[in-house]
Amino acid sequence: MSILGGGILKGMAVTLKNFVGSYFDKERLTTKEYAWKAEDMLPERAGDYPKEEGEQLRDTTTVTHYSRNFPMLLHDKGEPMDNVRCVACQICERECPPQCIYIEKSKDKKERGGNKAQFYPATFDIDVSVCMSCQICVEVCPFDAIVMNSQFELSTPDRFGGLLLRRDDLLKSNDYYHKIHPEEAAARDKRITDEKAAKEAKKKAAEAAKKKAAEAKAKAEAEATAKPGESADTPATEPHTKPTPKPKKEDGIE
Amino acid sequence: MKWELIKDILLTTVPLMVIFPTMFALTTWVERKALARIQNRIGPNKVGLFGLGQPAADGIKMLFKENIVPTGADRLFHLLAPILALIPAMLVLCFLPLNFPWLTGEQDSVKAFMLDSAVIFFFAITGLNTLAVFMAGWASRNKYSLLGGMRAIAQMVSYEIPLLLSAVIVVMVVGSLNAADIAKAQEGWNWFIFKPCGLAAFVIFFIAALAETNRSPFDLPEAESEIIAGYFTEYSGFKFALFFLGEYIAMFAISGLAVTLFLGAGAGPGVEALPWLKVIWFLSKVCMLIGIMIWLRGTLPRLRVDQLMSFAWKFLLPLSILNIFVAGFAWHANKANEGTAVSVIVWVAALVILYVAAKGLDRINRARVKTRTYQFGE
Numbered sequence: 001m002s003i004l005g006g007g008i009l010k011g012m013a014v015t016l017k018n019f020v021g022s023y024f025d026k027e028r029l030t031t032k033e034y035a036w037k038a039e040d041m042l043p044e045r046a047g048d049y050p051k052e053e054g055e056q057l058r059d060t061t062t063v064t065h066y067s068r069n070f071p072m073l074l075h076d077k078g079e080p081m082d083n084v085r086c087v088a089c090q091i092c093e094r095e096c097p098p099q100c101i102y103i104e105k106s107k108d109k110k111e112r113g114g115n116k117a118q119f120y121p122a123t124f125d126i127d128v129s130v131c132m133s134c135q136i137c138v139e140v141c142p143f144d145a146i147v148m149n150s151q152f153e154l155s156t157p158d159r160f161g162g163l164l165l166r167r168d169d170l171l172k173s174n175d176y177y178h179k180i181h182p183e184e185a186a187a188r189d190k191r192i193t194d195e196k197a198a199k200e201a202k203k204k205a206a207e208a209a210k211k212k213a214a215e216a217k218a219k220a221e222a223e224a225t226a227k228p229g230e231s232a233d234t235p236a237t238e239p240h241t242k243p244t245p246k247p248k249k250e251d252g253i254e
Numbered sequence: 255m256k257w258e259l260i261k262d263i264l265l266t267t268v269p270l271m272v273i274f275p276t277m278f279a280l281t282t283w284v285e286r287k288a289l290a291r292i293q294n295r296i297g298p299n300k301v302g303l304f305g306l307g308q309p310a311a312d313g314i315k316m317l318f319k320e321n322i323v324p325t326g327a328d329r330l331f332h333l334l335a336p337i338l339a340l341i342p343a344m345l346v347l348c349f350l351p352l353n354f355p356w357l358t359g360e361q362d363s364v365k366a367f368m369l370d371s372a373v374i375f376f377f378a379i380t381g382l383n384t385l386a387v388f389m390a391g392w393a394s395r396n397k398y399s400l401l402g403g404m405r406a407i408a409q410m411v412s413y414e415i416p417l418l419l420s421a422v423i424v425v426m427v428v429g430s431l432n433a434a435d436i437a438k439a440q441e442g443w444n445w446f447i448f449k450p451c452g453l454a455a456f457v458i459f460f461i462a463a464l465a466e467t468n469r470s471p472f473d474l475p476e477a478e479s480e481i482i483a484g485y486f487t488e489y490s491g492f493k494f495a496l497f498f499l500g501e502y503i504a505m506f507a508i509s510g511l512a513v514t515l516f517l518g519a520g521a522g523p524g525v526e527a528l529p530w531l532k533v534i535w536f537l538s539k540v541c542m543l544i545g546i547m548i549w550l551r552g553t554l555p556r557l558r559v560d561q562l563m564s565f566a567w568k569f570l571l572p573l574s575i576l577n578i579f580v581a582g583f584a585w586h587a588n589k590a591n592e593g594t595a596v597s598v599i600v601w602v603a604a605l606v607i608l609y610v611a612a613k614g615l616d617r618i619n620r621a622r623v624k625t626r627t628y629q630f631g632e
Contacts, residue, residue, distance in 0.1 A: 004616055022291045022294045
């Protein structure tokens with residue numbers, strides 16, 4: 001039998017503990033003073049803020065790694081545009097609730113990271129004044145190309161052009177992603193490698209099946225040729241044997 | 255003679271007009287600081303020392319803001335509502351037994367405030383606050399404002415009853431509605447809060463007072479996250495400041511009444527030797543109650559509308575009615591046996607009866623509520 005109003009007293013004890021604790025315990029009071037910047041010190045565009053970690057005005061790695069602000073485009077190791085994961089499929093553009101993403105597909109295809117040649121984004125703009133940080137683009141991207149950045153320092157004196165992030169502003173390396181969201185990045189990388197491995201295994205299996213089928217076919221043909229007396233049947237059996245390897249071959253592609 | 259009267263009136267009213275708005279300014283700062291600390295934030299610290307200039311900065315900002323009246327709003331009532339919210343709150347401050355040292359009680363103006371029906375007058379005047387809130391909600395021509403006004407009416411009318419019924423106990427025991435008489439009855443350590451029925455009445459009174467002044471957890475009329483500050487929605491600039499001021503002055507007023515009725519008014523250590531300590535004690539008790547209100551605001555989430563209503567009608571109302579009977583019997587039983595073992599037994603019995611009744615009411619109310627099952631949660 002609990003005391004009447006005991007829950008309220010318990011809650012009040014908790015708030016009192018926090019109230020008093022915030023004066024003595026430095027760990028509790030996580031607020032840090034933000035250095036004010038004069039307007040003429042602000043860059044013209046939000047994208048002009050230093051991009052890579054290390055040259056950040058304020059180190060985004062000091063922000064909690066659960067922080068998410070605006071999307072960025074991931075690229076693998078190497079030259080950004082040669083390793084960008086985005087294939088300009090425009091799914092994120094279509095899904096974006098406030099319609100803040102603008103993509104133009106490239107005319108040509110480019111090979112990236114040992115994959116098949118694909119399109120790349122000729123233009124990829126995100127208007128951060130429109131973006132509502134919902135992370136839906138991240139959810140729908142099938143290529144793990146767009147993830148959330150935790151860069152928060154984006155003030156500019158120009159509220160129109162200044163807040164439009166261009167493709168080159170959005171490109172960030174996977175290493176940077178690992179630095180700002182370690183857990184999420186590790187999970188994502190693991191999933192990508194797992195999927196790749198699964199695909200490889202499937203491909204191998206398909207190839208093996210193909211080989212087996214081919215062997216079987218060869219065997220059957222050999223058997224057919226070994227029986228000259230039944231040569232009249234061979235045209236009839238061919239349609240049966242031919243389609244079997246075909247769907248497996250389709251599986252093997254991709 | 256006439257000049258004497260004007261001097262008297264100024265001596266009685268000006269301190270009230272100075273002390274309480276100043277306390278309001280400080281309270282907004284204290285509240286923001288305390289809430290910030292409860293949530294492990296720093297709170298205002300930029301304007302002046304420790305951010306103490308924040309209320310002044312807010313006030314100046316409010317003064318210079320544009321006065322926006324929505325198209326189609328009732329301009330006259332839109333203007334009148336904040337004024338009407340402030341006036342009754344300011345008016346009832348006069349009836350608090352704030353024995354200022356420069357008032358001897360002989361002044362005509364003081365006599366005017368020493369109403370024989372001060373407690374009734376207090377409730378009658380504070381009841382006007384409901385009208386102001388609904389006027390604001392109606393005149394704004396805004397759905398959210400109207401919803402806030404409707405909620406305010408339902409809430410204030412419901413909680414007025416337990417508020418009054420718990421105050422009745424003190425009036426019964428003292429036998430007077432005069433605030434000065436009530437204060438006199440509690441001199442020394444004879445405070446009503448130290449008696450079981452008085453304690454129960456004080457708790458009911460305080461809860462109802464929270465609802466009456468739209469304080470959290472009963473801040474449904476101005477629920478920011480639900481109806482965008484309710485009747486405040488269409489108010490900006492100085493009208494908003496007036497509303498804000500009115501709300502806080504009402505808090506002080508009702509805390510002042512609670513102090514008068516239950517916490518011994520100006521009584522406290524050292525008042526016999528230094529009579530001016532009475533004002534200090536009174537105001538510090540008021541500040542303590544305000545502090546508890548802020549603390550509760552930092553602790554409790556907002557109630558749902560149905561919870562709010564059932565709490566008033568199914569819990570507070572029966573309990574306060576029972577409390578009146580228990581207090582009556584206990585007082586009569588104790589009148590004959592003052593200071594004996596019998597009185598102790600009576601008080602303990604009263605406490606047990608009230609606690610068991612509260613517990614039972616709580617049980618009955620809970621039994622009617624179905625336990626929710628969640629499809630995805632938990």
